[in-house]
Amino acid sequence: MKILIVGSGGREHALAWKIKQSSKVEELFIAPGNPGTAKLGTNISITKTEEIIDWLKENEVDLVLIGPDNYLADGIVDEIQKMEIAVFGPTKDASEIEWSKSFAKQFMQEEGIPTARFKVFNSFEEANKYIETQNFPLVIKASGLALGKGVIIAQTFEEAKKTLEEIMTTKIFGDAGDEVVIEEFLVGKEISTHAFCDGENVSMFPASQDHKTIFEGDKGPNTGGMGTIAPVPWVTEEHMKAIENQIVRPTINALKKRGRPFKGVLFPGIMITESGPKVIEFNARFGDPETESYMRILKTDLVDILLTCVDGKLNEQKIEWENFSACTVMCASGGYPGSYEKGKVIGGLDNLEKDVVVFHAGTKEINGEIVTNGGRVLGISAIGSDLNEALSKAYGSIEKVSFDGMQFRKDIGAKSI
Ligand SMILES: Nc1ncnc2c1ncn2[C@@H]1O[C@H](COP(=O)(O)OP(=O)(O)O)[C@@H](O)[C@H]1O
Ligand SMILES: [Mg+2]
Structure with missing residues (x-):
C-alpha cells in the first residue's frame, strides 16, 4: 500500500516509525514531515489543505492519516472522502468536539457525560x-x-x-x-486517554500521562507537552472501564445519533476526581507527545487498525498492547514556551542506547547537520520492563544529546513511581 501521513511533529514521526514496520507498506509519504520522517519515507514539502488535496489528485495513495487538529477543523477528511480515498480521521462535524470547546461542553451536558460545571459567553x-x-x-x-x-x-x-x-x-x-467557556476548577489527577473509533465501535488504549508545564513540579507556563508515560501505573482497570462506559462509548454513540459519526482517535483529557473521571476536554486525534510513547507499546500492526476503523469493522480487529512501559522526554529550545532561537546544531543523536528512539519534532537538516527548528525539538523515547527502567534509559540517553539552550524536565513520570 501507499500511505500518506499529514503533519510534521514528533507524533507524525512516531506514527511513521510504527507504520513503516507493517509488511503492507510499499511506499510512505509524509507532508511535510521532518528530518526524522525523511529516514522512513518521502517528505513532501506541502502544508496547506488545498496543496494536499491537489497532491492527492496527482499521486495515487491507498490511505491517508491526518495528524494535527487544524486540518480536521479545516475539513480535510471531508475533502479526501469525496475523492474516495481511505482516510483515517474524523470529519469537520465530528471533530467539532475538539475545535469548539463550547460545542463540546454543551454536548457533554446534553448527553450526561461527566465534566466540570460551566457557562458559555459571547x-x-x-x-x-x-x-x-x-x-x-x-x-x-x-x-x-x-x-x-x-x-x-x-x-x-x-x-x-x-x-x-x-x-x-x-x-x-x-x-x-x-466565545469563552468559564468552568469550575477540577481537583484530581490528570491523565490522557485515547480510543480507536470506527464510527460505532471503540477500542481503548492504555492510559498515558503528559507533563504540560515547562518546569519541574508542574510549575511555569503550559507548553505543547514536555513528556509522557504509558501506561500509567496507578490507573486501574476500574478507572479505564468507567472512562470507556461513562465517557467514550456515550460520546461515540451520541455523535453517531447526531449524524456526525466519529472515525479516528478520540482523545479525552481526563481528571480523575474524588467523584470519578471527568472530561477536561476532547481532542479528535492522536496526542503529541502521547503518541511517541504509545507507538512504542502498540503490538498490533497500525495499518490494519487504521483500515478496519475506516471500514467500520473495528469489532473484527484484535488490538494488543505490549506489557512493558514506555516514556518520552521532550527536549525543548531555550526560552520555550516564550520566544526562542532556531538553528542550533544538535549533537549526540547517534549511538544512543538500545530501546531508545529519538523522535524529531522541531528539527531541520542543513548541509547534513540536524539543527533546531521549533520550540519542542526532539522526543527521547524509551521502553523498559517497567516505568523505572524506561525512564532510566531515556534519561541515560538524554545526557548524550545536546544543543545550545536545550531544556528538558527531569521529573517525567516521577509522580507515578
Ligand atoms: N476544569 C479544569 N480544572 C482543572 N484544570 C483544568 C481544567 N480545564 C483545564 N485544565 C488544565 O488546563 C490544561 C489545558 O486545558 P484543555 O482544556 O486541555 O485545553 P487545551 O489543551 O486546548 O489547551 C489541562 O491539561 C488541565 O491541566
Ligand atoms: Mg488539552
Missing part, C-alpha cells in the same frame, strides 16, 4: 458579571483552537477579568476567543 460584559459571583480558582478557556495556549486558570477575580479582556476584547487568540 460578550465580555456578561462574562465579567458572571465571574463576580464565582469562587476561585476559576478556569477560563477560549472556545476555538489556540495552539494549546487558550486556557487560563485564574487564581483571583482581577486575573480572571484581565484574562477575559485579553481573550474577548484584545483578542490575543483571534477568532478562537469570540
